[in-house]
Amino acid sequence: MGKWVSTLLADMDRLVSEVFCAQDSAYGSYKVPGTATRATGVELLSDTVYRYRLVDRGTKQAVTVQFYLGVSEAGEGLWNQEWRVLQRVASLRHPALPEFVDGGYIDEAVTAPFGVQGCAFVITRSGGLDQLFEESDPEEGMRAGLNETIINDLSVNRADTVGQFMALADALSVLHDMGIVHRNIWPGTIGQVRTEDGIQLVLTRFEMSSLVSNLLRSTLLDAGERARQARLLTVAQGADALAYFSPERITFLLVEGARLEDHRSDIYGLGMMVAEWMTGPIPPELIAGVAEAMTSGPDRGPDQERLLVASRAVNSHLRKAVQVLPGPLAALLRDMTEWDSVTTRPSAIDVVGRLSDHYEQLTAETEYNGTPYLMVFMPEECRDTLLKWEQIDNDPASEEGLVETAEFILSDLRGARVLHIPGGAVSFLAGQDPDKLRAAEHVLLGTENAWFCRPWSPERGRGRMGKPDPRALLAAFVINLNTSRGRSLRVAVKKARKQRLAPVIDVVASTIDVDEMAAELDGRPSWLPLFAAVRDAAPLTKNERTYTQAFDWLLQFQRTELESRQYPYVAEGAGERDRVLLRFDEQRDKRWRHSSAFATQFANETNLRPPMGDFFAGASNEDGTVTVSLRADDRGVPARTPSFVGDCVQAKSEMVEVVAGKRSARIPERGWISLSDDFGSWVALNRQDQAKWELLGNRLLVDQLARPNAMNPPALTKRSTNAEVADALGRTEPLFALQGPPGTGKTETTSDAVVSYLNREPGARVLVSTQSNFALDNIAERLLGKLGLLNGSGSTARGAQDVIAVRATGIRGEDKVDSAIAPFLINNLAELRQGDILKRTRELLAEAEAENDIGTPLLLSGWEAAIRDGLPELIDRVQRAANLVFATCSSATPSALERSAATDIFDLVVIEEAAKAWPTELAIPLSRGTRWALVGDHRQLPAHRRREIVQFLDRCAASTDDDLLVHGNRKDDYVKVFDLFGNLFVDGPKPVARPPRHTLRTQYRMRPDICEIVSRAFYPVEQAGSDGHVDLDAEGMLATGRDDVPVLRHPRVAARRSVVWLDTSAVPSCAEQPAWQNPGEVQVVRSFLRSLSPEPARGRHGYGDHPIAVLTPYRRQVEQFNSWAETRPHVSTIHAFQGREANVVVVSLVRDRARPDSADRPWANIGHLHEPELVNVLFSRAREHLVIVGAFQHFHDHGGPMWSDVCALVERFGTVVPADDPEAI
Structure with a gap:
């Protein structure tokens, strides 16, 4: 080197010596090596890239620092590219790849005195050698x-x-x-x-890897x-x-x-x-x-x-x-x-x-002489495994058993593979010595079993072991590949990059005589070269192992849940009657229940798997029917395709009745019944399973999810504006997390960030994803409006930016897309473009005719017909040009995205509602990106059935079955992975100085008193104490950025206060009834709605797009409200209403009865209203008026600490009045 010389090299030497290596440097603790006082660098690219060798003052280890000049111009692209490469490389932790240390900017105010305009740096560990x-x-x-x-x-x-x-x-x-x-x-x-x-x-x-690719594709002049x-x-x-x-x-x-x-x-x-x-x-x-x-x-x-x-x-x-x-x-x-x-x-x-x-x-x-390698098995281990699993017939300790066991092992290992599993068997077996489990890191993968081995050591007596002998391999542990542990092991096997066929092997028992063992060992080849040949150069980190295990367990739970929803039946009257009775088949179900420890435990939980009739009775659609699929029995399991799809009209206990009509003969006499809607759940599960591999294979992404650490951490504070947050979201690499409590404008901020990013990176491709179609179309409408692609009347328009936006979905999902966004479905968009071109062609022809222009008609001759016939090509062109794609998490698969955008890799993936999705759902869109922004609120509703899944882990931890216990013991680690979004806001043992995350703190939805309750109860600055109570006198983290003007003038109590609790404690008719319904509360709500003045009307009298919402946590109570005209248009479950708002929100709580011995079990009294995330959503949907209908004292006294605090805050910032008070209606 040295051929590229510039006057800046001397300036850089001074800058590095006097600023970067200063004792009080803000950029790390580094010095010039040895006794030298002046740094001497090498110029890699004239006036742009320089390299220095320095020493870490603390560790005395050498580092290599590369400086990138002009970061506000050309150098910024070079530095960003190099940083991305190095971060991805460092995340591999491969021994033959460099160790990334740090990187960042040096402020221009610091560099300017040295004649340097803008400077960034990347530091890697160099090892101190040449x-x-x-x-x-x-x-x-x-x-x-x-x-x-x-x-x-x-x-x-x-x-x-x-x-x-x-x-x-x-x-x-x-x-x-x-x-x-x-x-x-x-x-x-x-x-x-x-x-x-x-x-x-x-x-x-x-x-070179970064500079060449970046420079040769540069759009700079x-x-x-x-x-x-x-x-x-x-x-x-x-x-x-x-x-x-x-x-x-x-x-x-x-x-x-x-x-x-x-x-x-x-x-x-x-x-x-x-x-x-x-x-x-x-x-x-x-x-x-x-x-x-x-x-x-x-x-x-x-x-x-x-x-x-x-x-x-x-x-x-x-x-x-x-x-x-x-x-x-x-x-x-x-x-x-x-x-x-x-x-x-x-x-x-x-x-x-x-x-x-x-x-x-x-x-x-x-030279290897062909002598078989030696493997040693332990008869006592084989008794507890092979004999128990009925793989052998005789006790391995007996004379016949020793011979049979050796023959079985040799048979199982015929064609086996040798591989290295870092951590050995510790991830797959519980209840044994962890050190011994870890030592058994060499695996022989047989036909039925995996043999975890370590070098054999001679026994010296009294527990003392001799020096390991590499000529023999001890089979220390064995795992049946057809168990849940075996399936988890297969995951690790697929990720092992180095595998080879096992050599020819002889097998002996560990119990043979010492001299016999010496004779067996004589002349045997060493196993060490084989170990070296397959050793994983980049073993999994603890985070990677935890994510892999948690993902596998969660997918196993979801798979078992779907299997449990397939009930075996025997049909009565098939082919004879219009209505066919299906009776539960206990024998075939028993075979499924005992197919694995996981299935057995799941089936024993009646809240997870109710009796067949009860399950289908509780699964009715809004019209009261249940659409079911019937599959024939195929050797004890459901056939792949259904024989019949129809309606279940009656179900109870162990029987179900379906309407078959003339199709009665198509119902299998012995089959399996399931919900037809479960087909979509199976598709989603398979998609998650496929995406899991891609996410877990992206070590940088796993690292960032476990411990976010930005290359350019944002300088945000509690007082940062939403515009500053939007800028940080669009600029921070590789990951940024944004928490948006209710009403803080997270969708507005996110859409601003995407618009800014597309303006700054015109060639970039962005994927925007959410869990639900409603949320996706909401942010799509916001974003498309900002880009000028959707005007105020809801029709498409030409934006100022060069952005082609597409709404991606499967064919079956097109009817779920909002009408305002439907024009952006790929086929619709191509047809609109075709119409635009045809319209412009006709305009040009008309202009030419008016001006007697002969050339233009000749030029455009045939053009109109070509455009009409060219729709397939136009679709292809739109696909290739699409750079802003909207897709739900489930539909963000490579195949679906390629249909809409001709690509499955995006420069930026933005996920809203991230806290509501399971990590396996997030894996689908996450695995499509190279940069990520996650937006959500972990203080609102979590992923579906989170509580049941955590409870099931508790059952596993209490189980005596090793297959379940090993996962139960990992509960804390699994829950951190399950709560992926929320965990981004928790500092680990080694916190990052400026983590790439932010919480919005000013809300614009709720009037101040509503906000005070939500903020103090659900967003306290200091978390609840050991007694479960928060400090009610301390302000929460939310501030209000709107006025305190009511909409209602009547009822008078609602006109005066923004929060009103209509207490039903003294109303005899307001008592909860079985199946969580309360008809008395329905009548209270009806009376309240009839009394409202001004009358609710969309867009009039101060009301917005959604004037009224009636919320309740229970589906049966929804059915009660649907029986009345006043409430039917407004009712919804709390879950379904997350992400929405209304001017007036009325809540029916239903519960009013305390159960015996429930002092320490408040959930027995209030059900899932015990979940603070649910109550947070309930209280934060209202803009001007929140009205709670329920038994105040019941929730105050029997709802646990959280409800006690909420009730006290309602009394402080709202009012509690009897439900039959004249002022209340």
């Missing part, structure tokens, strides 16, 4: 230093070099899987890092000049670098407009390096030939033809030299360094696989 080819050290480094390392180390320690080769290839494979191509692999980009096991070679210098600089920067590395470059890369660097090379060039560079390491340094005359070609062209620049000839000479030398290596290694290196046929070079993962398959042959000191 590169293999150290350019900054002419005496000890460069070619002489490299040659010395090759001669004295790499070429003579073949086993270690093969290990380094495999680690670098594995690092490249994970980079390539992420779409990252290094583009600059040669000894100068290979670092050396000290580890506990010695020196580890590491891929470094990622500036000087893009051509910067592309030229990027090429020259690479060429300026000299012959010592280009000697390792592939022919296509050399052509790209020297020929303007040549195709940008792909990952195969990385493979070539790695192959050339390793070939040299294995066979000795490249002869000096060959390097000299490359150097001469570098200055033989015009203006003493490179001559392409001569350079290719010289580089091929280096290639030919190394390809010939490797022939002395073992056959598999020589063949691999020759394939990697193929000159003429680029496409025949192996991929990085192929390189890893080929090395793994022959690892022991390539690294062994002596």
Whole structure:
């Protein structure tokens, strides 16, 4: 380097020395290495990118710092790109990849005195050692230093070099899987890092991977000049670098407009390096030939033809030299360094696989003689497992049993695979010594079982064990692959990148005589090379393991729940009567219930799985019917396709009656009945399962979800405006979380952020997703209006920005799209564009005719017909142009998105309602992005059935079954994952200084008194104490940004106060009835609504779009309200009304009866109104007037601490009046 020199280098040296390395530096604690006082850097790109080697003052470890200048201009794009690459790379925690430390901006006010306009930096851990080819050290480094390392180390320690080769290839494979191509692999980009096991070679210098891709796609005016600089920067590395470059890369660097090379060039560079390491340094005359070609062209620049000839000479030398290596290694290196046929070079993962398959042959000191490897089994372990599982018939400790067990193990391991599971069996087994479980990290994956093994150790007596002997492998634990634990293990198996076939194995029992064991061990090959061949170079972190286990368990729960909703039946009258009676079949159901411990536990919970008749009786639609699907029995399980779909009209206990009519004969006599709507749930579950793999494979995303840490953390405060928050949401990378309590304008803020982002990044693609269609179309309407694509009358328009917006959905979901957004469905949008073009064509023809223009009609002749016939092509063009896509979480699948936008990867994914969705639901849209913004409120309604799922985990923790207990013990970890959004607002053991999150604090919906109740009860600054009560005198975190003007003039009590509780305690008719209904409260609500003045009318008398809402937590109470004309148009469950608001909200609480012995169980008295998130939604829907109808004293005295606080706040900020008070109606 050093060929690019600018006056800024000296200025940067001063800036780094005096500011970045200052004792009180705001950018970290770093110093110049050794006794030097002045930093000396290297200029990588003229006036833009500089690199410095510094030392961390605290750890004394070396770091590499790259500075990016002009961050307000061209340099900002370079820095952002480099940061993204390094963050993704660092998240892998691969031993052959660099460790990312930190990064950030240096304020321009600080840099200006040094002549630097804007500066950002990225820090990576460098390990304190030189590169293999150290350019900054002419005496000890460069070619002489490299040659010395090759001669004295790499070429003579073949086993270690093969290990380094495999680690670098594995690092490249994970980079390539992420779409990252290094583009600059040669000894100068290979670092050396000290580890506990010695020196580890590491891929470094990622500036080419980012700079080239960024510069060559730049839209800046000087893009051509910067592309030229990027090429020259690479060429300026000299012959010592280009000697390792592939022919296509050399052509790209020297020929303007040549195709940008792909990952195969990385493979070539790695192959050339390793070939040299294995066979000795490249002869000096060959390097000299490359150097001469570098200055033989015009203006003493490179001559392409001569350079290719010289580089091929280096290639030919190394390809010939490797022939002395073992056959598999020589063949691999020759394939990697193929000159003429680029496409025949192996991929990085192929390189890893080929090395793994022959690892022991390539690294062994002596030739393998074919002796079988030895495995030791423990008869007592096999008694508790194989015998119990009925895989063997005899006691493994008996003479017959020993023989049978050995034969069974050999049979099970025929064709087995060897792999490494970091953490061993600890993630899959409970109740045993964790250290022993972790030690068993070597797995032989058989046909029926997985054998967790560790090196065998001789027993010395009294619990003492001898030194592990690598010639024998002890099968310490075994897991049946057909159990829930086995299914969890299969997940880990799929993620293991390195696997190989097991060798030929002999099996002996651990109980044989000491001398017999010694004889068995004699001459056996060591297992260690096989372990090294499959060892995971990048083991899962605790967060990744936890997310994997939590996702698997949650999906298993949901799958079991759907299976439990399929009831086996025997039909009476099929083909004979119009109505067919289906009776529950206990025998077939018993087989399902006992198919797994999970199913057994689930079926035992009557609240999760009620009797067949009760289940279908409680599942009625709004019209009272239940649409069911009947499937034939297929060997004890439901057939894939239904034989009959119809209505269930009566259900009770263990029988269901369906209306069949003339289709009676189509009902299977023995079959399975389920809700027809469950088909959609199965589809959604399968989508979540597929998306899970993508999310868990994105280590950066998992890291961010577990511990958010932004590359450019926002400087937000409690007083930040919504405009400032919107700007932060659109700029913060890679993740930002926004909590929006009720009425704070989170949808408005989110839509502003997306508009700002699209203005700033015109070529970017954005996916906006929510859990529900209603919320999605709400934000879509807001966003499209801001972009000018939807005008006030609800019709489409041409926006000022170059944005093509599309509403994505499956074919079955189109009828759920709001009419205002329906024009943005892909086919509708294409038809609108077709109409626009045809209209403009006719206008041009009319203008031409009026002006006697002969040319225009000739030019447009046939155009109209072509447009009419070209709708399919127009749909395709709209798909390819779409850069703003709206899709629900469930429909944000690759296939659905590609139908609407011709892409399944987005630059920014924005998810609203994030707190309402399960993480497995969020995984579908999250896995589609490279940046993420999550918006929601974890203090409102959580994911569906969260309470039941947490309770089920409690049951698992109390179970005696190991399959359940292992998950119950992980409850706390699982719940953190389940509450994914809320957990983004909780600081972990190592809190981030400026976490990328914000909570909006000013609400504009509720009048002040309503807000005071909501704020103090549900958004306290200090959380509730140990007694469950909050400090009622302390203000909450919410402030009000609206007036205190009422809408109602009558009833008088409502006109005077914004919060009114109509107390039904003294009204005899207002008593709760079975199935959670209260007809008396319905009459109170009816009377109240009839008394309202002014009369509620949409858009009149001060009312908005939604004047009245009547809410209740119970479906049976909704049915009561639906019986009356006054309430039918306004009634809704609380769950269904989240995200909406009304001027006047009336709530019917229903419950009024205290249960015996319920002092410590308030939920027994008030049901799921015990959940604070539900009550928060209930109280925060009203704009001007909140009216609660219910037994005040019951909730105050028997509803627990939360309701006691709420009632006290109602008395303070509202009023409580008897429901039969004349002023109340």
